[in-house]
Amino acid sequence: MTGRGEVAVTGLGLVTPAGQDAESIWKTMAAGRSLARKDPDLAGLPVDIACSVQDLDPVSELGIRLASRLDRFAHLGLIAARRALNDARLSLPGCRPERVGVVLGVGSNSLQTYVKEFTRLGEGRATSLSPLGLPRSVPNMVAGEIAIDTGACGPNFTVSSACASGATAIGVARDLLLASACDIVLTGGSESARSRMTAASFAQMRALSTRTEPPELACRPFDTDRDGFVLGEGAAVLVLEHPDHARARGATVRAWLRGYGASADAHHPTSPHPQGAGAEQAIRQALTDAGCTPGDVGHVNAHGTATRAGDAAEALALLRVFNGAPPPVTASKSIIGHALGAAGAIEAALTVLALERQEVPPTANLVQQDTGREMDIVTVRPRPVNADLALSTSCGFGGQNAALVLAAP
Incomplete structure (x- = not known):
């Protein structure tokens, strides 16, 4: 099989509940324990736990003027982008700015700011609305702010495919590079899902785990006792480069992005296809796009949200694709929670780290899987693997699915 082509991953920037640099993040993921805790911002709600980013000071990272005019999802994305460029040893002023793109995945707008502004409007105080209410809240602003910060003048936009947004953005960024529309694309996802509106809405949908005592046992992907996900937040930005550009500047390649697949269940607004048909289609497309077979894949980072229907459907899809025997699987959300639109990007970055270390981090809280x-699924401790290729899967409301195939350099 021959794929469409690969692009180089030359930099990673991460801001997650597990940490903000590769070493600390990997150490936390390897420990295999959930980071879910009581969240003061969610106090009094039916579900008051989340996985939050700790020890992040946007003022010290960005300066007080920039930090004060951005919402948290933009703080996370912009800081991750700066770290990704630093990791790639890349200075954009030294590149052709019109050849540098930014494609970010964001699942929603910034509900923290919107709730404040809608409250003022509802109270009849329209003239007290902040003039920054819209520009700091609309989803595209995280991509726009990264361009302003870095000077990237190429294609610039966000994509929104719910919880598949981050993975979709990475796939679209690869397409831009393979089409020779860009030499470099900063891509990934950013989201802070810890707003009271988000938490209350998901609780009403019964999508969140209500196992809040103790919080660290709440999220249980693929376990028979699963009852929903735990909210999270974070950002991951990957520096993708056309292979010719990466070689010309002598860049260190951390991984190759070799395949991308996307699909729609065309089934239900919030429930996945019960047989995982759409997820299977996206995975098979990604493998074909990468020019590989299921047997070439040595590790899967699953979407694994711990919802009853979602995990059941994804398991069926993986079992069919891999003829009943998928390679070692992990579910990162069991540890860091569900960052919604950023989740697929964070998990793609974790997949790169797994390929680099030739280890699969464990899934937390798995005791027993569904019969059949x-x-x-890796549990308790990291497992050494011999993997040249790995698969990362993402699914979202609306039945939107995305799959990425990454390769060791």
């Missing part, structure tokens, strides 16, 4: 849907 058992997979080789």
Whole structure:
């Protein structure tokens, strides 16, 4: 099989509940314990736990003027972008700015700011609305702010495919590079899902785990006792480069992005296709796009939200694709929660780290899998693997699915 082509991953920038640099993040993921805690911002709600980013001071990172005019999802994305460029040893002023793109995945707008502004409007105080209410809240602003900060003048936009947004953005960024529309694309996702509106809405939908005592046992992907996900937040930005550009500047390649697949369930607004048909289609497309077979894949980072329907459907899709025996699987959300639109990007970055270390981090809180849907899910401690290729899967409301195939350099 021959794929469409690969692009180089030359930099990673991460801001997650597990940490903000590769070493600390990997150490936390390897420990295999959930980071879910009581969240003061959610106090009094039916579900008051979340996985939050700790020890992040936007003022010290960005300066007080910039930090004060951005919402948290933009703080996270912009800081991750700066770190990704630093990791790639890349100075954009030294590049052709019109050849540098930014494609970010964002699942929603910034509900923290919107709730404040809608409250003022509802109270009849229209003239007290902040003039920054819209520009700091609309989803595209995280991509726009990164361009302003870095001088990237190429294609610039966000994509929104719910919880598949981050993975979709990475796939679209690869398409821009393979089409020779860009030499470099900063891509990934950013989201802070810890607003009271978000938490209350998901609780009403019964999508969140209500196992809040103790919080660290709440999220249980693929476990028979699962009852929903735990909210999270974070950002991941990957520096993708056309192979010719990466070689010309002598860049260190951390991984190759070799395949991308996307699909729609065309089934239900919030529930996945019960047989995982759309997820299977996206995975098979990604493998074909990468020019590989299921047997070439040595590790899967699953979407694994711990919802009853979602995990059941994804397990069926993986079992069919891999003829009943998927390679070692992990579910990162069991540890860092669900960052919604950023989740697929964070998990893609974790997949790069797994390929670099040739280890699969464990899934937390898995005791027993559904009968007939058992997979080789890594638990307790990291497992050494010999993997040249890995798969990262993402699914979202609206039945939107995305899959990425990454390769060791």
